[in-house]
Amino acid sequence: xxTDDFLxxxxxxxxxxxxxxxxxxxxxxxxxxxxxxxHFEARLNQAKAKELIxxxxxxxxxxxxxKKALFVRFSELSELDKQLLLERHLIxxxxxxxxxxxxxxxxxxxxxxxxxxxxxxxxxxxxxxxFSLSEAWRILSQIDSELERFLEYxxxxxxxxxxxxxxxxxTGLRASTMLHLPALIMTKEINKILQALAKLNLASRxxxxxxxxxxxxxxQFSNQITLGHSEEDIIDNLERVLxxxxxxxxxxxxxxxxxxxxxLEDQIWRALGTLKSARIISSQETISLxxxxxxxxxxxxxxGLDVQKLNDLFLLIQPAHLQKLFGKELSAxxxxxxRAELIRSHLKSIVLV
Amino acid sequence: xxTDDFLxxxxxxxxxxxxxxxxxxxxxxxxxxxxxxxHFEARLNQAKAKELIxxxxxxxxxxxxxKKALFVRFSELSELDKQLLLERHLIxxxxxxxxxxxxxxxxxxxxxxxxxxxxxxxxxxxxxxxFSLSEAWRILSQIDSELERFLEYxxxxxxxxxxxxxxxxxTGLRASTMLHLPALIMTKEINKILQALAKLNLASRxxxxxxxxxxxxxxQFSNQITLGHSEEDIIDNLERVLxxxxxxxxxxxxxxxxxxxxxLEDQIWRALGTLKSARIISSQETISLxxxxxxxxxxxxxxGLDVQKLNDLFLLIQPAHLQKLFGKELSAxxxxxxRAELIRSHLKSIVLV
Numbered sequence: 001x002x003t004d005d006f007l008x009x010x011x012x013x014x015x016x017x018x019x020x021x022x023x024x025x026x027x028x029x030x031x032x033x034x035x036x037x038x039h040f041e042a043r044l045n046q047a048k049a050k051e052l053i054x055x056x057x058x059x060x061x062x063x064x065x066x067k068k069a070l071f072v073r074f075s076e077l078s079e080l081d082k083q084l085l086l087e088r089h090l091i092x093x094x095x096x097x098x099x100x101x102x103x104x105x106x107x108x109x110x111x112x113x114x115x116x117x118x119x120x121x122x123x124x125x126x127x128x129x130x131f132s133l134s135e136a137w138r139i140l141s142q143i144d145s146e147l148e149r150f151l152e153y154x155x156x157x158x159x160x161x162x163x164x165x166x167x168x169x170x171t172g173l174r175a176s177t178m179l180h181l182p183a184l185i186m187t188k189e190i191n192k193i194l195q196a197l198a199k200l201n202l203a204s205r206x207x208x209x210x211x212x213x214x215x216x217x218x219x220q221f222s223n224q225i226t227l228g229h230s231e232e233d234i235i236d237n238l239e240r241v242l243x244x245x246x247x248x249x250x251x252x253x254x255x256x257x258x259x260x261x262x263x264l265e266d267q268i269w270r271a272l273g274t275l276k277s278a279r280i281i282s283s284q285e286t287i288s289l290x291x292x293x294x295x296x297x298x299x300x301x302x303x304g305l306d307v308q309k310l311n312d313l314f315l316l317i318q319p320a321h322l323q324k325l326f327g328k329e330l331s332a333x334x335x336x337x338x339r340a341e342l343i344r345s346h347l348k349s350i351v352l353v
Numbered sequence: 354x355x356t357d358d359f360l361x362x363x364x365x366x367x368x369x370x371x372x373x374x375x376x377x378x379x380x381x382x383x384x385x386x387x388x389x390x391x392h393f394e395a396r397l398n399q400a401k402a403k404e405l406i407x408x409x410x411x412x413x414x415x416x417x418x419x420k421k422a423l424f425v426r427f428s429e430l431s432e433l434d435k436q437l438l439l440e441r442h443l444i445x446x447x448x449x450x451x452x453x454x455x456x457x458x459x460x461x462x463x464x465x466x467x468x469x470x471x472x473x474x475x476x477x478x479x480x481x482x483x484f485s486l487s488e489a490w491r492i493l494s495q496i497d498s499e500l501e502r503f504l505e506y507x508x509x510x511x512x513x514x515x516x517x518x519x520x521x522x523x524t525g526l527r528a529s530t531m532l533h534l535p536a537l538i539m540t541k542e543i544n545k546i547l548q549a550l551a552k553l554n555l556a557s558r559x560x561x562x563x564x565x566x567x568x569x570x571x572x573q574f575s576n577q578i579t580l581g582h583s584e585e586d587i588i589d590n591l592e593r594v595l596x597x598x599x600x601x602x603x604x605x606x607x608x609x610x611x612x613x614x615x616x617l618e619d620q621i622w623r624a625l626g627t628l629k630s631a632r633i634i635s636s637q638e639t640i641s642l643x644x645x646x647x648x649x650x651x652x653x654x655x656x657g658l659d660v661q662k663l664n665d666l667f668l669l670i671q672p673a674h675l676q677k678l679f680g681k682e683l684s685a686x687x688x689x690x691x692r693a694e695l696i697r698s699h700l701k702s703i704v705l706v
Contacts, residue, residue: 280616
């Protein structure tokens with residue numbers, strides 16, 4: 001598989017467009033599905049897994065939305081390829097580490113991906129730029145219906161869709177949105193908000209998904225309950241709550257812009273100065289600095305760079321991406337140096353004034 | 354007095370030239386002298402002080418070396434003017450704060466300055482760029498001899514020159530050298546060296562003179578003993594000791610360049626990036642960062658800037674200089690912002706690559 005092609009084009013969900021595009025990076029819906037005629041993944045033998053993957057491949061390619069999609073078995077992927085897909089949010093860590101027969105289906109623009117034989121037989125996701133949970137759901141629901149014409153899902157009329165883990169039973173749906181909340185962090189309002197969201201049963205995570213900490217002021221919020229509510233209700237509820245978080249961030253930005261502009265400009269330009277000059281830089285530091293530059297672009301304090309180009313950097317600075325880009329295996333120290341090199345070249349168009 | 358003229362030209366002792374110009378910023382010799390016919394400063398009344406200043410003014414202008422020198426009474430100076438002279442190392446803090454009749458004589462290129470009615474009647478100094486104590490002494494000794502033709506110094510055949518404070522009795526000479534020792538700090542060898550110098554009765558101070566701490570890796574070393582040795586012995590001794598310090602710094606730089614070049618380049622370029630981008634910056638942070646850039650220039654890791662232009666910044670970023678440059682009184686917060694503005698404009702010619 002030519003995973004290198006991924007490096008050449010930007011992925012569709014990091015365009016920086018869509019509703020509240022200055023605060024909402026992306027919206028994601030995923031569905032967990034299992035096929036009735038096969039054991040759950042934990043008890044699936046390799047022969048059956050092979051058969052299942054074959055059946056899914058056929059179904060996927062009969063599906064209008066995925067006719068041109070890439071369908072690839074893990075046996076065709078190197079470890080680096082898998083890490084690249086993980087870094088691009090196209091497969092999960094568990095999926096990438098899993099042994100045996102597995103596969104993934106990815107649409108051209110990386111908007112749709114379907115993990116095959118993850119915790120469930122199918123983990124389908126649609127990623128959209130901006131605050132677009134409804135649009136993501138519209139697309140995913142269409143794909144789900146199309147697939148259901150070719151596949152018989154494990155479904156119970158009382159419980160809904162059956163899944164390997166009881167927390168996913170019902171709709172099998174998880175909706176999540178990645179927000180960029182630098183102003184709420186600067187004004188120290190963030191903890192109050194995180195506590196409120198936890199009480200509403202929303203989970204929060206970092207930029208790089210499950211198990212990662214919030215870094216660079218990025219937060220992924222998602223529903224935890226999948227049972228007892230319709231898909232639309234779950235999405236509406238998440239949207240309603242997050243709209244308030246977004247409004248708070250907007251207000252905090254306005255306040256900072258009006259009352260602490262000097263401090264804000266200083267932080268943003270220093271971040272740019274460091275990114276444009278460092279020779280050695282960790283991904284953690286990079287993300288924090290990019291977050292500030294992104295805020296500078298959003299507030300019109302910095303010019304000369306396209307938001308998508310900046311967003312691309314969040315992916316490109318990761319280990320597998322760096323190794324693919326520079327065409328060789330790199331130690332952690334070498335990556336810190338190559339990362340700095342990549343960033344400097346990427347931000348050349350911004351002039352320090 | 355037009356102290357503003359000082360801002361237009363660079364001062365002669367910050368040229369960055371001379372022996373060991375990459376490590377030794379400047380060399381300074383000062384002599385303390387008093388006139389036989391006048392009480393020491395503590396018991397000098399205002400009428401006598403006026404007379405003393407007049408007599409010195411005549412003597413100074415009869416002196417070949419100082420024919421074109423500026424001679425100015427403190428009554429003609431604003432508080433800001435005095436602060437400016439202090440920041441340019443032309444008068445001392447005590448002199449600038451002193452009440453009553455005082456004056457200062459400054460040569461065109463700021464190489465020579467004579468404080469009149471400081472702790473002693475005369476405190477004459479010659480500042481030279483680089484490691485040039487002997488040259489500074491040659492000039493100062495010539496001026497001293499010329500002045501002695503017109504003035505009768507308080508002198509005792511046994512003790513030598515008499516001074517207000519016993520620590521200056523004898524030669525009345527203090528020799529000092531400002532060294533830039535970033536590599537000895539990075540390699541943590543500096544403390545060992547400072548301890549050794551203290552045992553040899555050498556005093557160490559910061560960039561901004563007596564009572565200031567070493568900052569930005571700059572150290573001023575000077576003799577403490579003035580009695581019982583000839584001027585030449587004092588200077589030779591200081592030169593001999595400091596030559597060893599310089600050699601240690603050279604070795605440390607070479608070692609860092611060879612073995613930790615990546616870290617070194619990262620620190621130096623980041624310093625430049627911050628200086629070229631910050632919107633708010635303290636003088637303390639500026640000096641630390643300028644020190645790194647200076648090291649980068651010395652090691653050939655950074656190009657596009659003249660050493661003298663960089664050295665000028667050490668003076669220009671100080672409070673009185675900023676207020677003179679921007680033509681108005683500035684609060685501390687305003688200075689931090691104007692300082693950043695000045696630095697950015699000053700370093701425009703360096704391109705981040």
